[in-house]
Amino acid sequence: MSDRTLRIRLTDSPISRAGYWYATAVGFVWGLIWSTGPVRRRHGLIVFTGMPKWTFGRGGSCVGGCYLTDRNDGDRVLGHEVVHKAQWEKYGMLFPLLYLVAGRNPLRNRFEIEAGLEAGGYLPRRRPARAPRAAASGPVEVVAPEGA
Numbered sequence: 001m002s003d004r005t006l007r008i009r010l011t012d013s014p015i016s017r018a019g020y021w022y023a024t025a026v027g028f029v030w031g032l033i034w035s036t037g038p039v040r041r042r043h044g045l046i047v048f049t050g051m052p053k054w055t056f057g058r059g060g061s062c063v064g065g066c067y068l069t070d071r072n073d074g075d076r077v078l079g080h081e082v083v084h085k086a087q088w089e090k091y092g093m094l095f096p097l098l099y100l101v102a103g104r105n106p107l108r109n110r111f112e113i114e115a116g117l118e119a120g121g122y123l124p125r126r127r128p129a130r131a132p133r134a135a136a137s138g139p140v141e142v143v144a145p146e147g148a
Helices: 014-034 075-091 094-102 110-115
Strands: 039-042 045-048 061-063 066-068
Touching: 014 045, 014 061, 014 066, 014 075, 014 094, 045 075, 061 075, 075 094, 075 110, 094 110
Parallel strands: 045 066
Antiparallel strands: 039 045, 061 066
């Protein structure tokens, strides 16, 4: 008997890439049918705006290399969606199934966590820490140490 084994990689493989391109084609056709706003290429995504709310989930949906939304297309959100595009590329048509198994709660969904909950609009934006303020706003007196 032979020890030859046929191994089929479903992630990061030609099979997953074919699934990604299929999903991109589906997203592209869906976007062309329903988009009433500008269609642009931004951050490596084909962004369809002006979509009716029932044509996508939550604030927008990434399908392959397409992002479908009504008007939620700021740079932060697109940064989040670029991660989803990479997930589509890695998992191909397994991605919708894996996403479903990960659950609808974005705070527990590993794909949303990986893409960034703040950028995706699932958590409030953290404000950057402020630099401490000077106590007095008047002139500052500089005193040289003794012996200097």
